[in-house]
Amino acid sequence: MRYVGPIYRPPSEADSLLIQATIGCPHNKCTFCMVYKKGPAYSVRPVAEIKEDLETAHGQLGGKIHSLFFPAGNTIAMPTAALAEICRYAHQLFPQLERITVYGSSRYIYRKGYEKLKELAEAGLSRIHVGLETGDDDILKTIKKGTTAREQIQAGLWVKEAGIELSEYVILGIGGKDRSEQHALKTASVLNAIAPDFVRLRTFVPKINTLLLHQIRKGRFQMLSPKEVLLETRLLLDNLNCPTLLYSDHYTNYLNLEGRIPADKERLLSSIDEALAWDESHFRPFFVGTQ
Secondary structure, eight states: OOOOSOOOOOGGGTTSEEOOOEESOSOOOOTTOOTTTTOOOOEEOOHHHHHHHHHHHHHHHTTOOOEEEEOSTTGGGSOHHHHHHHHHHHHHHOTTOOEEEEEOOHHHHHHHHHHHHHHHHHHTOOEEEEEEEOSOHHHHHHTTOSOOHHHHHHHHHHHHHHTOEEEEEEEETTTTTTTHHHHHHHHHHHHHHHOOSEEEEEEOOOBTTOHHHHHHHTTSSOOOOHHHHHHHHHHHHHTOOSSEEEEOOSTTOSSOOEEEETTTHHHHHHHHHHHHTSOGGGSOOOOOBOO
Protein backbone atom coordinates (compact mmCIF):
# COMPACT_ATOMS: atom_id res chain seq x y z
CA MET A 1 0.00 0.00 0.00
CA ARG A 2 1.10 3.56 -0.68
CA TYR A 3 0.64 6.56 1.62
CA VAL A 4 1.32 10.26 1.07
CA GLY A 5 1.44 12.86 3.85
CA PRO A 6 0.06 12.44 7.38
CA ILE A 7 -2.37 9.56 7.82
CA TYR A 8 -4.85 9.96 10.69
CA ARG A 9 -7.78 7.78 11.66
CA PRO A 10 -10.34 7.94 14.48
CA PRO A 11 -9.71 5.74 17.54
CA SER A 12 -12.82 3.77 16.62
CA GLU A 13 -11.08 2.75 13.36
CA ALA A 14 -8.08 1.21 15.15
CA ASP A 15 -8.80 -2.21 13.67
CA SER A 16 -9.72 -0.96 10.20
CA LEU A 17 -7.75 -1.46 7.03
CA LEU A 18 -6.40 1.95 5.94
CA ILE A 19 -6.35 2.59 2.19
CA GLN A 20 -5.59 6.17 1.20
CA ALA A 21 -8.14 7.65 -1.20
CA THR A 22 -7.35 11.36 -0.95
CA ILE A 23 -4.34 13.43 0.07
CA GLY A 24 -4.49 16.43 2.40
CA CYS A 25 -7.61 18.49 3.08
CA PRO A 26 -9.47 20.70 0.56
CA HIS A 27 -10.33 23.27 3.23
CA ASN A 28 -7.16 23.38 5.34
CA LYS A 29 -7.98 26.71 7.02
CA CYS A 30 -9.14 25.73 10.52
CA THR A 31 -7.19 27.76 13.07
CA PHE A 32 -6.84 24.85 15.51
CA CYS A 33 -5.59 22.21 13.04
CA MET A 34 -1.93 21.67 12.19
CA VAL A 35 -2.20 18.47 10.17
CA TYR A 36 -1.84 19.75 6.60
CA LYS A 37 -0.70 23.34 7.13
CA LYS A 38 2.70 22.52 5.63
CA GLY A 39 1.26 20.27 2.96
CA PRO A 40 0.74 18.18 1.03
CA ALA A 41 -1.85 19.98 -1.06
CA TYR A 42 -5.26 18.35 -1.44
CA SER A 43 -5.65 15.87 -4.28
CA VAL A 44 -7.62 12.77 -5.14
CA ARG A 45 -5.67 9.61 -5.82
CA PRO A 46 -6.40 7.86 -9.13
CA VAL A 47 -9.06 5.20 -8.74
CA ALA A 48 -6.81 2.66 -10.46
CA GLU A 49 -4.11 3.19 -7.81
CA ILE A 50 -6.62 2.87 -4.98
CA LYS A 51 -7.86 -0.39 -6.47
CA GLU A 52 -4.27 -1.63 -6.72
CA ASP A 53 -3.76 -0.91 -3.02
CA LEU A 54 -6.98 -2.73 -2.19
CA GLU A 55 -5.73 -5.69 -4.21
CA THR A 56 -2.37 -5.58 -2.42
CA ALA A 57 -4.16 -5.63 0.92
CA HIS A 58 -6.24 -8.56 -0.24
CA GLY A 59 -3.08 -10.42 -1.25
CA GLN A 60 -1.47 -9.80 2.12
CA LEU A 61 -4.48 -10.17 4.40
CA GLY A 62 -6.92 -12.29 2.44
CA GLY A 63 -10.63 -11.59 2.36
CA LYS A 64 -11.12 -11.46 6.12
CA ILE A 65 -11.41 -7.68 6.47
CA HIS A 66 -14.38 -6.41 8.46
CA SER A 67 -13.83 -2.64 8.43
CA LEU A 68 -12.13 -0.24 6.03
CA PHE A 69 -11.24 3.43 6.45
CA PHE A 70 -10.36 5.62 3.47
CA PRO A 71 -8.02 8.48 4.60
CA ALA A 72 -7.12 11.36 4.31
CA GLY A 73 -8.60 14.48 5.91
CA ASN A 74 -11.82 15.01 3.97
CA THR A 75 -12.42 12.06 1.69
CA ILE A 76 -16.13 12.86 1.34
CA ALA A 77 -14.99 15.71 -0.96
CA MET A 78 -13.84 13.07 -3.46
CA PRO A 79 -15.96 12.93 -6.65
CA THR A 80 -19.01 10.82 -5.88
CA ALA A 81 -18.59 8.40 -8.79
CA ALA A 82 -14.97 7.67 -7.82
CA LEU A 83 -15.74 7.16 -4.13
CA ALA A 84 -18.70 4.94 -4.98
CA GLU A 85 -16.53 2.88 -7.32
CA ILE A 86 -13.87 2.12 -4.71
CA CYS A 87 -16.54 1.30 -2.13
CA ARG A 88 -18.14 -1.22 -4.47
CA TYR A 89 -14.76 -2.69 -5.38
CA ALA A 90 -13.82 -3.08 -1.72
CA HIS A 91 -17.00 -5.04 -1.09
CA GLN A 92 -16.20 -7.28 -4.04
CA LEU A 93 -12.70 -8.03 -2.73
CA PHE A 94 -13.70 -8.38 0.91
CA PRO A 95 -17.02 -10.26 1.17
CA GLN A 96 -16.94 -10.06 4.98
CA LEU A 97 -16.62 -6.26 4.95
CA GLU A 98 -19.13 -4.77 7.39
CA ARG A 99 -18.16 -1.10 7.42
CA ILE A 100 -16.55 1.50 5.13
CA THR A 101 -15.88 4.89 6.68
CA VAL A 102 -14.40 8.27 5.77
CA TYR A 103 -13.75 11.68 7.27
CA GLY A 104 -16.01 14.40 5.93
CA SER A 105 -16.75 17.96 7.01
CA SER A 106 -20.26 19.39 6.92
CA ARG A 107 -19.27 21.86 4.23
CA TYR A 108 -18.45 19.12 1.74
CA ILE A 109 -21.30 16.86 2.81
CA TYR A 110 -23.67 19.76 2.21
CA ARG A 111 -22.19 20.27 -1.26
CA LYS A 112 -22.81 16.61 -2.04
CA GLY A 113 -26.49 16.82 -1.20
CA TYR A 114 -28.89 14.04 -0.35
CA GLU A 115 -28.99 12.28 -3.75
CA LYS A 116 -25.22 11.79 -3.95
CA LEU A 117 -25.06 10.67 -0.34
CA LYS A 118 -27.74 8.11 -1.11
CA GLU A 119 -25.66 6.93 -4.06
CA LEU A 120 -22.67 6.48 -1.76
CA ALA A 121 -24.76 4.58 0.78
CA GLU A 122 -25.96 2.21 -1.93
CA ALA A 123 -22.32 1.70 -2.99
CA GLY A 124 -21.44 0.61 0.55
CA LEU A 125 -20.25 3.72 2.39
CA SER A 126 -21.58 3.13 5.88
CA ARG A 127 -20.21 5.80 8.24
CA ILE A 128 -18.91 9.38 8.07
CA HIS A 129 -16.79 10.94 10.82
CA VAL A 130 -17.60 14.65 10.97
CA GLY A 131 -15.77 17.38 12.85
CA LEU A 132 -18.74 19.39 14.05
CA GLU A 133 -16.47 21.13 16.62
CA THR A 134 -19.24 23.55 17.75
CA GLY A 135 -22.79 24.64 17.01
CA ASP A 136 -22.00 28.30 17.66
CA ASP A 137 -21.81 30.35 14.45
CA ASP A 138 -19.55 32.95 16.05
CA ILE A 139 -17.01 30.31 17.03
CA LEU A 140 -17.30 28.57 13.66
CA LYS A 141 -16.40 31.86 12.00
CA THR A 142 -13.55 32.57 14.41
CA ILE A 143 -11.94 29.15 13.93
CA LYS A 144 -12.47 29.40 10.14
CA LYS A 145 -14.37 26.15 9.91
CA GLY A 146 -16.03 27.18 6.65
CA THR A 147 -19.57 26.19 7.61
CA THR A 148 -22.55 27.32 9.70
CA ALA A 149 -24.81 25.69 12.27
CA ARG A 150 -27.66 25.59 9.76
CA GLU A 151 -25.46 23.91 7.15
CA GLN A 152 -24.18 21.40 9.69
CA ILE A 153 -27.72 20.46 10.67
CA GLN A 154 -28.82 19.96 7.07
CA ALA A 155 -25.70 17.98 6.20
CA GLY A 156 -26.20 15.72 9.20
CA LEU A 157 -29.85 15.12 8.42
CA TRP A 158 -29.02 14.21 4.82
CA VAL A 159 -26.39 11.71 5.97
CA LYS A 160 -28.85 9.98 8.27
CA GLU A 161 -31.67 10.08 5.72
CA ALA A 162 -29.35 8.46 3.17
CA GLY A 163 -28.80 5.56 5.56
CA ILE A 164 -25.20 6.35 6.51
CA GLU A 165 -24.10 6.29 10.16
CA LEU A 166 -23.00 9.66 11.49
CA SER A 167 -20.28 10.27 14.07
CA GLU A 168 -20.05 13.93 15.17
CA TYR A 169 -16.99 15.29 16.99
CA VAL A 170 -17.19 18.15 19.49
CA ILE A 171 -14.16 20.10 20.72
CA LEU A 172 -14.61 21.05 24.36
CA GLY A 173 -13.13 24.46 25.14
CA ILE A 174 -12.87 25.61 21.52
CA GLY A 175 -14.77 28.80 22.35
CA GLY A 176 -12.38 29.75 25.14
CA LYS A 177 -13.56 31.44 28.33
CA ASP A 178 -15.54 34.10 26.45
CA ARG A 179 -17.98 31.74 24.74
CA SER A 180 -17.94 28.59 26.86
CA GLU A 181 -21.62 28.77 27.76
CA GLN A 182 -22.73 29.62 24.22
CA HIS A 183 -20.56 26.82 22.86
CA ALA A 184 -22.17 24.25 25.15
CA LEU A 185 -25.77 25.36 24.62
CA LYS A 186 -25.61 25.92 20.87
CA THR A 187 -23.70 22.71 20.26
CA ALA A 188 -26.31 20.76 22.21
CA SER A 189 -29.02 22.44 20.14
CA VAL A 190 -27.37 21.47 16.83
CA LEU A 191 -26.79 17.90 17.99
CA ASN A 192 -30.40 17.60 19.15
CA ALA A 193 -31.53 18.72 15.69
CA ILE A 194 -29.33 16.14 13.95
CA ALA A 195 -29.53 13.21 16.42
CA PRO A 196 -26.28 11.61 15.18
CA ASP A 197 -25.52 7.97 15.88
CA PHE A 198 -22.42 8.95 17.86
CA VAL A 199 -21.21 12.07 19.67
CA ARG A 200 -17.49 12.01 20.40
CA LEU A 201 -15.89 14.54 22.74
CA ARG A 202 -12.40 15.98 22.34
CA THR A 203 -10.80 18.60 24.58
CA PHE A 204 -9.07 21.46 22.84
CA VAL A 205 -5.28 21.20 22.92
CA PRO A 206 -3.34 23.93 21.10
CA LYS A 207 -1.14 22.59 18.33
CA ILE A 208 2.15 23.82 16.94
CA ASN A 209 2.09 25.83 13.72
CA THR A 210 -1.51 26.98 14.22
CA LEU A 211 -3.10 30.41 14.31
CA LEU A 212 -4.97 29.55 17.50
CA LEU A 213 -1.74 28.81 19.38
CA HIS A 214 -0.43 32.20 18.24
CA GLN A 215 -3.60 33.83 19.56
CA ILE A 216 -3.16 32.07 22.93
CA ARG A 217 0.41 33.27 23.25
CA LYS A 218 -0.69 36.83 22.41
CA GLY A 219 -3.42 36.67 25.07
CA ARG A 220 -6.24 36.89 22.52
CA PHE A 221 -7.70 33.49 23.44
CA GLN A 222 -8.18 32.38 27.04
CA MET A 223 -8.14 28.62 27.50
CA LEU A 224 -10.40 26.87 29.98
CA SER A 225 -8.99 25.18 33.07
CA PRO A 226 -9.70 21.46 33.52
CA LYS A 227 -12.66 22.14 35.82
CA GLU A 228 -14.01 24.80 33.46
CA VAL A 229 -13.88 22.20 30.69
CA LEU A 230 -15.83 19.81 32.90
CA LEU A 231 -18.42 22.48 33.67
CA GLU A 232 -18.78 23.14 29.95
CA THR A 233 -19.16 19.40 29.36
CA ARG A 234 -21.82 19.22 32.06
CA LEU A 235 -23.82 22.04 30.48
CA LEU A 236 -23.55 20.39 27.08
CA LEU A 237 -24.73 17.00 28.37
CA ASP A 238 -27.46 18.48 30.52
CA ASN A 239 -28.97 19.99 27.37
CA LEU A 240 -28.30 17.04 25.07
CA ASN A 241 -31.55 15.11 24.67
CA CYS A 242 -31.38 13.35 21.30
CA PRO A 243 -30.93 9.57 21.20
CA THR A 244 -27.21 8.98 20.63
CA LEU A 245 -24.15 7.17 21.92
CA LEU A 246 -21.68 9.43 23.72
CA TYR A 247 -17.94 8.73 23.86
CA SER A 248 -14.93 10.67 25.11
CA ASP A 249 -12.43 8.18 23.74
CA HIS A 250 -9.42 10.46 23.35
CA TYR A 251 -6.15 11.25 25.14
CA THR A 252 -7.00 14.97 25.30
CA ASN A 253 -9.94 14.54 27.66
CA TYR A 254 -9.86 15.05 31.43
CA LEU A 255 -12.57 12.45 32.08
CA ASN A 256 -13.67 9.33 30.26
CA LEU A 257 -17.41 9.44 29.63
CA GLU A 258 -19.32 6.76 27.78
CA GLY A 259 -23.01 6.06 27.64
CA ARG A 260 -26.32 6.23 25.89
CA ILE A 261 -28.25 9.48 25.79
CA PRO A 262 -30.75 10.06 27.28
CA ALA A 263 -30.81 6.82 29.31
CA ASP A 264 -27.39 7.27 30.94
CA LYS A 265 -27.43 11.05 31.26
CA GLU A 266 -27.84 11.18 35.03
CA ARG A 267 -24.98 8.71 35.55
CA LEU A 268 -22.73 10.75 33.25
CA LEU A 269 -23.61 14.01 35.01
CA SER A 270 -22.86 12.38 38.37
CA SER A 271 -19.45 11.30 37.06
CA ILE A 272 -18.70 14.89 36.09
CA ASP A 273 -19.85 16.16 39.50
CA GLU A 274 -17.50 13.70 41.20
CA ALA A 275 -14.60 14.86 39.03
CA LEU A 276 -15.34 18.50 39.84
CA ALA A 277 -14.52 17.72 43.47
CA TRP A 278 -11.03 16.44 42.60
CA ASP A 279 -7.94 18.52 43.21
CA GLU A 280 -6.56 20.24 40.09
CA SER A 281 -3.40 18.13 40.38
CA HIS A 282 -5.48 15.08 39.42
CA PHE A 283 -5.87 16.28 35.84
CA ARG A 284 -3.36 16.03 33.03
CA PRO A 285 -1.04 19.03 32.66
CA PHE A 286 -1.28 21.61 29.92
CA PHE A 287 0.69 20.74 26.80
CA VAL A 288 1.09 21.88 23.20
CA GLY A 289 0.29 19.14 20.70
CA THR A 290 2.76 18.16 18.03
CA GLN A 291 0.59 15.75 16.04
